[in-house]
Amino acid sequence: MIKYKTNYKLLFYISIILFVICLIMFQYFYQIERQNKIDEIQTHQKLHAKQAIKNFEELINKWDGLLSYLINDKNIKEMNKDGIELINKIYSIYKKELKGITRTNKNGVITYTVPFYPNTIGRNISQQKHMIKLLENHKPVCSDVFKSVQGYDAIVVHYPIFKGTNYDGSIAFLFNFEKITNSILKDIKIGEKGKTWLITSEGYILFSNETFMQKKSIYDVFFNDTDRLLLAKKMLTGEEGIATLSYNHSNQNYYTYYVPVKILNSFWSLGISYSESEITASLLNFRNKLLFLFGMIFIGGILAAYFGVKGWIIVKEESARKKAEVEAKQSEERYKYLFESINISLFQTNLNFELIKANQYFINLFQYNKEEIFKIPFNLLFENVEDKNQIKEELLKNESIKSKEILMVKNNGDKFWASLNATLLKDENGNYISILGSIRDITERKDYIEVLKKHIEEKDLLINEVFHRTKNNLQVIISMLELHNLLTEDKSAQNVISDMIKRLHVMSLAHKQLFQREDLSKISFKSYIEEIFLYLSEFYKNKSNSIELKLNIEDFNILFDLALPCGLMFNELINFFTVNSEPNSRINLILDAYKEDDEIFINILSDFRAKETDKSINENKFDLGLFFSLVENQLRTNITKSFENNFSIKFSFKDNLYDERV
Amino acid sequence: MTKESNKNKILIVEDEFLTAKFFEIKLKTKNYDVLKIVATGKDAIESAITLKPDFILMDIRLEGHMDGIDAAKEILNKIDTKIIFISGYSENNFKEKLNNVNYLSFFSKPLDINNLIDVLKKC
Numbered sequence: 001m002i003k004y005k006t007n008y009k010l011l012f013y014i015s016i017i018l019f020v021i022c023l024i025m026f027q028y029f030y031q032i033e034r035q036n037k038i039d040e041i042q043t044h045q046k047l048h049a050k051q052a053i054k055n056f057e058e059l060i061n062k063w064d065g066l067l068s069y070l071i072n073d074k075n076i077k078e079m080n081k082d083g084i085e086l087i088n089k090i091y092s093i094y095k096k097e098l099k100g101i102t103r104t105n106k107n108g109v110i111t112y113t114v115p116f117y118p119n120t121i122g123r124n125i126s127q128q129k130h131m132i133k134l135l136e137n138h139k140p141v142c143s144d145v146f147k148s149v150q151g152y153d154a155i156v157v158h159y160p161i162f163k164g165t166n167y168d169g170s171i172a173f174l175f176n177f178e179k180i181t182n183s184i185l186k187d188i189k190i191g192e193k194g195k196t197w198l199i200t201s202e203g204y205i206l207f208s209n210e211t212f213m214q215k216k217s218i219y220d221v222f223f224n225d226t227d228r229l230l231l232a233k234k235m236l237t238g239e240e241g242i243a244t245l246s247y248n249h250s251n252q253n254y255y256t257y258y259v260p261v262k263i264l265n266s267f268w269s270l271g272i273s274y275s276e277s278e279i280t281a282s283l284l285n286f287r288n289k290l291l292f293l294f295g296m297i298f299i300g301g302i303l304a305a306y307f308g309v310k311g312w313i314i315v316k317e318e319s320a321r322k323k324a325e326v327e328a329k330q331s332e333e334r335y336k337y338l339f340e341s342i343n344i345s346l347f348q349t350n351l352n353f354e355l356i357k358a359n360q361y362f363i364n365l366f367q368y369n370k371e372e373i374f375k376i377p378f379n380l381l382f383e384n385v386e387d388k389n390q391i392k393e394e395l396l397k398n399e400s401i402k403s404k405e406i407l408m409v410k411n412n413g414d415k416f417w418a419s420l421n422a423t424l425l426k427d428e429n430g431n432y433i434s435i436l437g438s439i440r441d442i443t444e445r446k447d448y449i450e451v452l453k454k455h456i457e458e459k460d461l462l463i464n465e466v467f468h469r470t471k472n473n474l475q476v477i478i479s480m481l482e483l484h485n486l487l488t489e490d491k492s493a494q495n496v497i498s499d500m501i502k503r504l505h506v507m508s509l510a511h512k513q514l515f516q517r518e519d520l521s522k523i524s525f526k527s528y529i530e531e532i533f534l535y536l537s538e539f540y541k542n543k544s545n546s547i548e549l550k551l552n553i554e555d556f557n558i559l560f561d562l563a564l565p566c567g568l569m570f571n572e573l574i575n576f577f578t579v580n581s582e583p584n585s586r587i588n589l590i591l592d593a594y595k596e597d598d599e600i601f602i603n604i605l606s607d608f609r610a611k612e613t614d615k616s617i618n619e620n621k622f623d624l625g626l627f628f629s630l631v632e633n634q635l636r637t638n639i640t641k642s643f644e645n646n647f648s649i650k651f652s653f654k655d656n657l658y659d660e661r662v
Numbered sequence: 663m664t665k666e667s668n669k670n671k672i673l674i675v676e677d678e679f680l681t682a683k684f685f686e687i688k689l690k691t692k693n694y695d696v697l698k699i700v701a702t703g704k705d706a707i708e709s710a711i712t713l714k715p716d717f718i719l720m721d722i723r724l725e726g727h728m729d730g731i732d733a734a735k736e737i738l739n740k741i742d743t744k745i746i747f748i749s750g751y752s753e754n755n756f757k758e759k760l761n762n763v764n765y766l767s768f769f770s771k772p773l774d775i776n777n778l779i780d781v782l783k784k785c
Contacts, residue, residue: 464751468750471771472681478772483684486691505774508771508772538777539774
């Protein structure tokens with residue numbers, strides 16, 4: 001059964017996204033509902049306000065007609081008996097609504113009042129705020145709320161009376177304001193925390209649910225409540241509007257609709273507030289339902305995502321598995337095709353070397369048919385069974401074998417050299433399961449190598465022979481010269497022949513050096529000079545004078561073509577010192593030789609003193625003349641020499657003066 | 663100059679006549695008794711058996727089919743003598759073959775005759 005791995009990480013991310021979406025949607029719908037609620041409340045506020053305004057206007061209109069009549073009445077103007085009777089009559093008719101009727105004179109002194117209070121007649125009220133306004137403007141005015149003598153809150157409306165064009169006092173109606181506000185304003189507040197307030201255009205609070213504010217100025221009440229003071233100031237502009245404010249710096253927001261109420265020649269402003277907390281409270285049920293709904297959506301989404309992800313993974317992994325199967329099949333087919341069609345003999349065996357697979361090229365190589373090759377023991381293909389065991393050991397040790405040369409046997413018994421490459425194959429757990437190998441017939445290559453080896457051996461033999469002949473010939477020449485030397489009695493001829501023999505020996509030492517090395521172009525300069533000196537020491541061992549040689553020669557190789565003249569020059573030098581030095585003398589000779597880049601430097605320093613120095617070191621004389629000639633004409637360089645204090649010769653020459661011969 | 667030992671009979675096996683002649687004259691000047699000069703391995707064996715030299719100066723490449731090493735082996739099997747090889751080849755060329763031969767010294771040509779005389783003197 002296939003197990004599919006759930007992608008919990010993906011699920012987690014989906015959950016987060018889903019949660020955020022649910023949260024946003026919840027907020028969106030909640031805010032829409034909240035706004036609807038606010039709009040609804042504001043509509044209610046407006047309706048209440050309109051209704052209150054209408055009631056106020058009706059009230060004003062109702063008494064405006066009566067007052068307008070009275071101010072024009074002759075008896076009222078004169079305030080005679082009929083006038084008093086009319087006032088009393090009106091009072092008795094509207095007793096329930098009117099709490100009193102007062103007549104003032106032009107100076108603001110009460111001349112008559114009903115119900116009659118003896119103390120009030122003759123009382124000057126000209127200094128009352130509304131009276132001041134009346135006396136100034138001579139227009140109808142409405143007072144602020146005041147406490148009546150009867151003990152209730154009252155307001156009074158004064159209408160001016162003119163005699164002709166002259167102001168002649170006023171007639172005023174006294175109303176129980178509490179009664180008015182109770183009938184018009186008390187019930188228009190919305191909700192438990194809702195507030196209604198009515199203020200005059202001067203900022204005097206006529207009504208408020210918070211009774212402590214009544215009959216006070218907004219500036220006194222709201223002196224430390226900035227928001228409400230601001231709202232009150234807006235209301236004083238006489239405009240209509242909506243404001244949001246928090247009372248007394250609380251977190252509680254109130255939505256307030258305010259609207260002006262036209263009162264006679266002035267206005268009052270009515271404000272209706274509704275508490276946000278009540279909106280929130282009213283939305284609680286809706287919010288809970290919404291929470292439940294989105295909670296369900298979220299959980300449903302999580303479940304859907306879980307099963308969706310799981311399903312998606314199953315589909316994805318299933319398709320990947322199918323794709324892998326197809327690819328594996330294609331790969332196997334390609335492998336099979338390659339295995340069969342490749343021009344190399346390939347085979348596969350188990351670890352016991354039992355053939356599992358073999359391509360046609362392999363079968364053809366061993367000249368079996370397809371049925372036979374799988375029946376015969378694999379051992380039969382090896383000339384030496386030990387090879388097979390060795391291959392197995394090497395494979396187990398190194399896991400692969402490269403180009404192992406083994407002798408193998410064909411079906412017809414023919415043997416051939418094969419190059420075997422093999423590697424161990426492992427299963428998915430890393431256990432060895434089989435051996436995959438290739439075999440290449442290298443008989444031709446082996447034959448070719450044999451031919452090459454033979455050629456090399458022949459060349460080696462030839463080189464040996466050349467060396468042998470050269471040295472043999474040198475020996476023959478030296479022998480001839482030696483014979484001449486033995487047979488002649490002429491001393492100078494003997495010296496010449498001896499010099500010739502020495503030179504031939506010096507040359508032969510170079511050949512010897514060359515023959516001892518694998519490099520046929522170069523020899524060791526240091527070894528060569530040392531051998532020459534050994535030979536010459538032996539040659540001159542019977543002489544009474546001696547040469548103390550100090551060789552400071554770096555170990556570098558030099559072309560044979562350059563070594564030979566150097567050897568001859570060194571021979572000439574030793575010969576010159578030996579022949580020309582005082583008997584029993586000892587000559588110190590220092591030879592420095594080193595190589596820098598492609599330049600070889602030779603410095604020769606000696607304390608040699610010739611018997612006739614100037615004459616002996618004449619370059620034209622043969623003994624050292626050959627030395628200088630070789631430097632200039634063979635090594636192609638110039639020499640620096642000094643014979644005054646010490647014998648000093650310096651020169652350098654190019655190491656690449658000749659190309660390497662071999 | 664006189665020789666220090668009383669062993670002075672020498673057989674020269676050398677196919678180069680001039681070389682052999684030089685060795686003969688030079689050795690004679692040093693009071694050595696050069697018994698004979700031969701050029702083949704076969705002659706070398708016969709002469710050695712007959713003349714019983716103290717030293718045999720043996721070239722390696724000789725006339726005929728037998729080389730100096732094989733001839734030396736034969737001679738050493740039959741008589742008591744000292745073999746000194748003198749060859750244009752180096753000693754390394756015959757390293758394996760010389761393993762079974764008890765020889766006194768090996769000189770590479772061209773030979774400094776004084777070195778040979780020094781070896782002879784020491785015996």
